[in-house]
Amino acid sequence: MSKLVLTTEGDTHVVVRRRFEAPPEAVYRAHMEPALIRQWCLGPEGWTMPVCINEGKPGGKIRYEWSNGQGGGFFLTGEILELEPPHRIVHVERMHLPEPTPDNRVVTTFVADGTGTQMTMRMSLPDAETRKAMLATGMAHGMEASYARLERVSGWAS
Amino acid sequence: MSSMQAAQSLDRTFAALADPTRRRILARLARGEATVNQLAEPFQISQPAISRHIRVLAEAGLIVQRVDGTRRPCRLAPDALSELDQYLEMLRGALTRNYQRLDELLASQTETKTETKTETKTETKTKRRRRDPP
Known part of the structure; x- marks a missing residue:
């Protein structure tokens, strides 16, 4: 039961809601403060974020580096374009x-929803x-989920 | 790939997936490479029958086999799904795990906060800022 x-x-676009x-x-803070970001923004199990820079102001720089602890890794750089705390983050990465x-x-918005927050993240879909x-970066962990989905899709075919 | 070829390939994929034993073989392989013997283990069918299922899956391009001495271990074929589907599933997998961790992080912050309940929103904000670690 994924939310x-x-x-x-x-x-051209992917929209994520949660x-x-x-x-x-x-x-909003969890998306902006490095001490918080590196606790959750890690991707698959076993990865860590040894470098997490987010300057937290419009024009500020972003740099996240991930490592799988076995010599594998990649990094992301970006710039913050617009901030409307605590409701909106626009950045490029x-x-x-x-x-x-x-x-x-990427445009990320946070809207109060009762005692919680509805987040919407709209980003561009990378080309093929x-x-x-x-x-190919070693993030192919998605394969297992792919096959779980394949199994669901094939349910009606049986 | 022409649309005709694509349709044939899709037919083969669905035919391969139509069988529950073959779907269970795929689910097992999603956890990692396995030999024919290992794949046969949970099923009450003969090894030749399992080998037949494996052949169907391999012909549909869903799994690949490699030679390792006398063994022919199987694994999921990396290109079985369109790369867009693979990408979206990779993204979904990474985000799902990320946001579960974020849920935990947010819950642990709320726990600290409930000690000082019944404040107005602005007060909560000030309070939280004061409680922040340096």
Whole structure:
């Protein structure tokens, strides 16, 4: 039962929606403060974020580096474009694999929803070439989920 | 790939997936590479029958086998799904795990806060700022 809703908008965008049981102030901070970011923004099990820089102001720089502890790793750089605490973050980011992927402009909004927060994150969908590169970075852990999905999809075929 | 070829390939994929034993073999392989013997273990069917299922899955491009001495270990084929699906599932997997961790982080912050309940929103904010570690 995943609360995460992931949809595509045409060929160019991905929209992620998720609710959190905490006010927008707390969710916003968790997205902006390095000490908090590196506790959760880690991807698959076993990865860590040895470098986490987020300058926290418009024009400020972002740099996140991930490591799988076995010599594998990649990093992301970006710039903050607009901030409206605690409701909106606009930033641009690119992965370095190590060649930089095309810039991905991400708009993240946090709207109070009862005692919690509804988050919406809208980002650009990387082109086919970039997606292949991203899949090849050792983040292919998604494969298991893929096959679980394949199994669900095939349910009606049996 | 032409649309005709794509349709044939899809037919083969679905035919391969139509069988529950084959779906269970795929689910097992999602956890990692396995030999034919290991795959046969949980099923009450003969090894030749399992080998037949494996052949169907391999022909559908869903799994690949490699030679390791006398063994032929199987694993999921990396290109079985469109790379867009793979990418979206990778993204979903990473985000799902991330946000579970964020839930835990937010819950631990709330625990600290409930000690000083019944404040107005502005007071909570000031309070929290004061309680922040340096």
